[in-house]
Amino acid sequence: MTDFLKGYDIQYWLESCPQGYLEDTQYGHGASAREPDLVLENPTLREQAIGTTVQLVVGERCALAASSGLINAAPDEASKRFLATQTLDEARHVEVFTHRLYDLGVKKGELEDVIAQYANPNLVHFAELLLERVDAKDFVAGVVGQNVVLEGMAFNVFEMLQAANRETNPKFAQTLAGTIADERRHVGFGENRIGSLVREHPERKRDIEQLQKEMSYFMLATFGDQMRQGPTPEQVSEIVTASGGTPVRQAEWQGLKLSEAAPEELEAVLGDTILKEFKLRLERIGIEYQTPERPAA
Ligand SMILES: [Fe+2]
Ligand SMILES: [Fe+2]
Incomplete structure (x- = not known):
């Protein structure tokens, strides 16, 4: 086996993650950090926050099921150990985002109903597709689906959310920052593991x-569905102004002012960024991006 796992062992994980950037956090953020009053008090903003957080919980539950399932499908010991660290990361992500739903006022007894109500059907379908492959112990398909597609694409969304919340909601932004640091390891593993596989078995390229x-x-x-839902950034600014606050205008991501952009602009920039970085990642792995087709209804 090649040295693709340099920097992906348990010792590295311990030092950088629990003993590193997660030290002194509680559920991913500083112990005294709270959701902003406006998010808790304004029904539109609260519902938007719940809707976004539900997608995070659904995605992270999928990653938890996939990473734990892949441990027993992995053909080598080093991958099994990495996936064990990833399993704990994903369980933590499920926990911190579930906790955010409680902080937003979701009652414990309502949790599953709220998740079922807001879960995006496309994301639910993606999870079913991925977990079918994991259940069949198809290691390559599982790693491509989870560490390359799911995490590679979600990475940019986490970064955008983090940029948008840095000023207005430091609690959520910190939770996201820790998640982003974890996800960076997970996509790095996918790139390395699948990259070495393609080099060793070029005949698998088409399959991947x-x-x-x-x-x-x-x-x-x-991502498209979520960008088109909920209040526009302009409506959010109006809500903030009406409550006597000053809308934060400096939040920028990929050169776009997040509080002023129209939903179509956000969707276009997000789509471009995701695809640009995704294509680069695939290039490093040694495979060529294939434009997906809209599946038959
Ligand atoms: Fe995750
Ligand atoms: Fe992950």
């Missing part, structure tokens, strides 16, 4: 390209 094509549609469709 086909998997990417099949799976990425539902991720892109989820």
Whole structure:
């Protein structure tokens, strides 16, 4: 086995993650950090926050099921150990985002109903597709689906959310920052592991390209749906102004002022960024991006 796992062992994980950037956090943020009053008090903003957080919980539950399932499908010991650390990361992500739902006022007894109500059907379908492959112990398909497609694409969304919340909601932004640091390891593993596999078995290349094509549609469709839902940034600014606050205008991401952008602009920039970085990642792995087709209804 090649040295693709340099920097992906348990010792590295311990030092950088629990003993590193997560030290002194509680559920991913500073112990005294709270959701902003306006988010808790304004029904539109609260519902938007719940809707976004539900997608995070659904995505992270999928990653938890996939990473734990892949431990027993992995053909080598080093991958099994990495996936064990990833399993704990994903369980933590499920926990911190579930906790955010409680902080937003969701009652414990309502949790599953709220998740079922807001879960994006495209994301649910993606999870079913991925977990079918994991259940079949198809290691390559599982790693491509999880560490390349799901995490590679969600990475940019986490970064955008983090930029948008840095000023207005430091608690949520810190929770996201820790998640982003974890996800960076997970996508790095996917890139390294699948990259070495393609080099060793070039005959698997077409197969992997086909998997990417099949799976990425539902991720892109989820992002599109979410961008078009909820209040526009302009409406959010109006709510903030009406409550006597000053809308934060400096939040920028990829050169776009997040508080002023129209939903279509946000969707276009997010789509461009995701695809640009995703294509670069695939290039490093040694496979060519395949444009997904809208599946037959
Ligand atoms: Fe995660
Ligand atoms: Fe992850």
